[in-house]
Amino acid sequence: MSRAILSAAPPPDLGPAAPPPAAPGGGAAAPEAQPSAWTRRLRRHGGAIRAGLVGAASIALFVLAWHVVTENRMNLYVRFGNVPSPSDVLASADAALGSSQFLTHILTSCRRILYGFALAAALAIPLGLLMGRFKLLREMIFPVSEVLRPIPAIAWVPMAIMLWPSNEESIVFITFLGSFFPILLNTLHGMATVDPVLGRAARCLGASEAAVFREVYLPATLPQIFTGLTVGMGVAWVSLIAAEMISGQFGIGYFTWEAYSLVQYPDIVLGMITIGLLGLASSFAIRLLGRVLMPWSAAR
Numbered sequence: 463m464s465r466a467i468l469s470a471a472p473p474p475d476l477g478p479a480a481p482p483p484a485a486p487g488g489g490a491a492a493p494e495a496q497p498s499a500w501t502r503r504l505r506r507h508g509g510a511i512r513a514g515l516v517g518a519a520s521i522a523l524f525v526l527a528w529h530v531v532t533e534n535r536m537n538l539y540v541r542f543g544n545v546p547s548p549s550d551v552l553a554s555a556d557a558a559l560g561s562s563q564f565l566t567h568i569l570t571s572c573r574r575i576l577y578g579f580a581l582a583a584a585l586a587i588p589l590g591l592l593m594g595r596f597k598l599l600r601e602m603i604f605p606v607s608e609v610l611r612p613i614p615a616i617a618w619v620p621m622a623i624m625l626w627p628s629n630e631e632s633i634v635f636i637t638f639l640g641s642f643f644p645i646l647l648n649t650l651h652g653m654a655t656v657d658p659v660l661g662r663a664a665r666c667l668g669a670s671e672a673a674v675f676r677e678v679y680l681p682a683t684l685p686q687i688f689t690g691l692t693v694g695m696g697v698a699w700v701s702l703i704a705a706e707m708i709s710g711q712f713g714i715g716y717f718t719w720e721a722y723s724l725v726q727y728p729d730i731v732l733g734m735i736t737i738g739l740l741g742l743a744s745s746f747a748i749r750l751l752g753r754v755l756m757p758w759s760a761a762r
Contacts, residue, residue: 546728551735554728568736570712571702574630575744578637579698586645586694587687591679593646594653604650611643615701619708633705633713640701641694648690652683688752692745699741714740 525548531538532547546554558564593600615636622632656679664674706715718733 544727546731550728551731554726554732558729558732564717567712567714567717568740571706571714572740574634574637574702574713575695575698575740578634578702579641579695581634582638582642582694582698583645583691586642586690587649590646590649590687591653591675591683594650594656594683595675595679600650607643607646610639611647615640615697616704616708619705622705623709629709629711633702633710636705637698637702641698644694644697645687645690648686648693649683652686653679655686656682684752684756688748688756691748691752695744695748696741699737699744703737 529548530536531542532545535543537543589603593603618636618639619632622635623629626632626635660678660682661674664678669677702713703715703718706713707719710716714733714736718730718737721727721729721733
């Protein structure tokens with residue numbers, strides 16, 4: 463009985479609640495200031511800004527070191543006596559950009575890369591998906607691809623000239639070969655990493671084989687596919703430049719080799735820098751496309 467009375471008794475009166483702490487000077491506490499839009503944007507993109515600044519500083523240091531060793535004609539076992547300085551290359555770039563011939567070389571190489579790389583992606587990605595899905599197809603094609611893959615692109619130049627009726631088609635074919643195998647192997651590797659339980663679950667829910675490919679295998683393989691596309695683009699540029707140096711009449715590779723034949727050293731470096739910038743822009747475009755198609759990967 464006494465326990466029931468105690469439990470039913472109201473709680474003791476503890477008095478009024480304590481007031482919130484006052485701000486210094488006796489006034490009410492000010493609300494916490496919210497960060498501005500610029501501050502929030504800076505916090506969100508701080509890593510990218512820092513990476514850009516570090517990259518710009520590293521390039522500046524590289525150009526400075528290049529300027530020092532070439533202006534002083536240093537011979538540190540590697541002979542820099544004949545290497546043009548940054549100012550010489552800048553003067554060569556100014557003259558080349560004022561000529562339509564240099565722009566023609568760039569556009570020709572970009573057109574060849576676009577044709578060869580697009581054809582390689584259009585064939586290698588579906589073939590890699592099918593090889594990863596059907597064991598018999600993989601057993602038929604994989605040994606042949608492994609025999610052809612180690613052959614360097616430059617070894618294909620004589621065969622390509624015999625196979626195709628024009629130099630333009632043979633150069634595009636060599637570019638295609640350079641990018642085909644990295645895309646194929648990465649797509650095949652991506653299919654091998656997909657959990658088979660996902661495919662069986664989709665089929666149990668009534669999905670057709672095409673729907674399983676579209677909704678399960680393709681999204682799960684996209685990261686490896688874009689890795690293959692990035693690697694394939696780099697190999698495509700290597701293959702293209704080698705083909706243009708041997709059998710081309712236009713293109714940035716031909717421009718670089720012609721500069722060597724004419725002993726125009728600043729033009730050689732200009733061609734090399736142009737190749738690097740074009741390759742960088744191509745890889746950046748692929749990564750940007752990957753972020754658009756894989757927003758979940760960008761969110762991580």
